[in-house]
Amino acid sequence: MDVTAESGIGDPRKTVGAVWFDMDGDGDLDLFVANQNGDTNGLFRNDGGHFVDVAREWGVEAPRRSDEFGGAGVSVADFDGDGLLDLFVANYGPSALYRNDHGRRFVDVTRETACCSSSTPRRRRGATTTTTAGRISTSPGFS
Numbered sequence: 001m002d003v004t005a006e007s008g009i010g011d012p013r014k015t016v017g018a019v020w021f022d023m024d025g026d027g028d029l030d031l032f033v034a035n036q037n038g039d040t041n042g043l044f045r046n047d048g049g050h051f052v053d054v055a056r057e058w059g060v061e062a063p064r065r066s067d068e069f070g071g072a073g074v075s076v077a078d079f080d081g082d083g084l085l086d087l088f089v090a091n092y093g094p095s096a097l098y099r100n101d102h103g104r105r106f107v108d109v110t111r112e113t114a115c116c117s118s119s120t121p122r123r124r125r126g127a128t129t130t131t132t133a134g135r136i137s138t139s140p141g142f143s
């Protein structure tokens, strides 16, 4: 039985990425959908089995995008260890990292965390990276 329409998730926007997670800590799974072709993202809060798009209120809508811009993939992790699941959106265009703010909204922390830069840092010639007992260390090379 297809419950897409009656659940509230039925959405005509084009997408390629989605992730289920409990964004507000109420014990049920909510759904983030990364959309394409300049469409805004969707964030469907689970209200007793019916879903309501709260992307704008929660700060992950990403409006005013060009037609070439879109979300390509999403992942969820508690990157700052505060017990709340945060959201990473890989985009065609600059990607975004959203910190979960007390299970009430997301805050775009892409810039302050230096996450997702489109430019690749240049490494000096001869620099080496080693992994010892799970720790990664990089020795400076020569210029």
Ligand SMILES: [Ca+2]
Pocket (backbone or CB within 6 Å): 021, 022, 023, 024, 025, 026, 027, 028, 029, 030, 046
């Ligand atoms: Ca929930």
Ligand SMILES: [Ca+2]
Pocket (backbone or CB within 6 Å): 077, 078, 079, 080, 081, 082, 083, 084, 085, 086, 099, 100
């Ligand atoms: Ca967190």
